Each structure stands twice: as structure tokens, then as C-alpha cells.
Amino acid sequence: xxxxxxxxxxxxxxxxxxxxxxxxxxxxxxxxxxxxxxxxxxxxxxxxxxxxxxxxxxxxxxxxxxxxxxxxxxxxxxxxxxxxxxxxxxxxxxxxxxxxxxxxxxxxxx
Numbered sequence: 001x002x003x004x005x006x007x008x009x010x011x012x013x014x015x016x017x018x019x020x021x022x023x024x025x026x027x028x029x030x031x032x033x034x035x036x037x038x039x040x041x042x043x044x045x046x047x048x049x050x051x052x053x054x055x056x057x058x059x060x061x062x063x064x065x066x067x068x069x070x071x072x073x074x075x076x077x078x079x080x081x082x083x084x085x086x087x088x089x090x091x092x093x094x095x096x097x098x099x100x101x102x103x104x105x106x107x108x109x110x
Contacts, residue, residue: 027075056082
């Protein structure tokens with residue numbers, strides 16, 4: 001398996017959220033991933049950066065005009081390689097975890 005060098009609990013948490021988002025046909029942004037995982041910003045953004053460097057995710061910037069006092073959002077989604085690798089890694093490291101099934105994630109519009 002190629003991909004992230006360090007396998008950590010935060011990495012596994014983020015991958016679970018990204019797989020759920022894929023099943024729900026959503027692209028979460030960093031804040032939503034933070035809320036869904038209960039992890040801090042530096043932790044989540046560090047994981048996202050590693051995943052992007054390793055080709056597991058692609059990011060895109062929100063093309064809507066920004067609102068005053070709100071930063072521009074960057075949405076992340078798994079690449080085909082990332083989907084396969086994330087599923088394999090979670091099956092190995094978290095076999096008790098349920099596979100991602102369609103169903104709205106509850107992270108609001110944060």
C-alpha cells in the first residue's frame with residue numbers, strides 16, 4: 001500500500017469522514033471535518049495536507065464570493081487511489097468500523 005507514512009488515529013478519523021462524504025456525494029471542507037472528527041484545526045489540516053501530498057485527496061476552492069468575516073472554503077474529496085487506499089487501510093486498522101453508507105452527515109453549515 002502506498003500513501004501516508006504515519007498512520008494515526010486522526011488520519012483514520014479523517015478518512016472515515018471523507019468516505020462518508022463520498023457515499024453522501026458531498027465534499028466536506030476543513031471546518032466540517034473538524035466538527036465531524038472532534039479534532040483540532042492544526043491536526044485536521046495537517047492530515048489533509050499529508051493526504052494531498054500523497055495523492056489521496058484533491059482540494060478545490062469554493063468559487064462563491066466570500067462573505068464578510070468568513071474565510072474562503074476549500075473542499076476536499078478522495079481521489080480514486082485515495083478511495084481504494086482509505087477503504088483498505090480502514091478495513092485493516094478499524095475492522096469494527098462500519099463501511100460508509102449513504103446518509104446525510106450531521107455537520108451543519110459551519
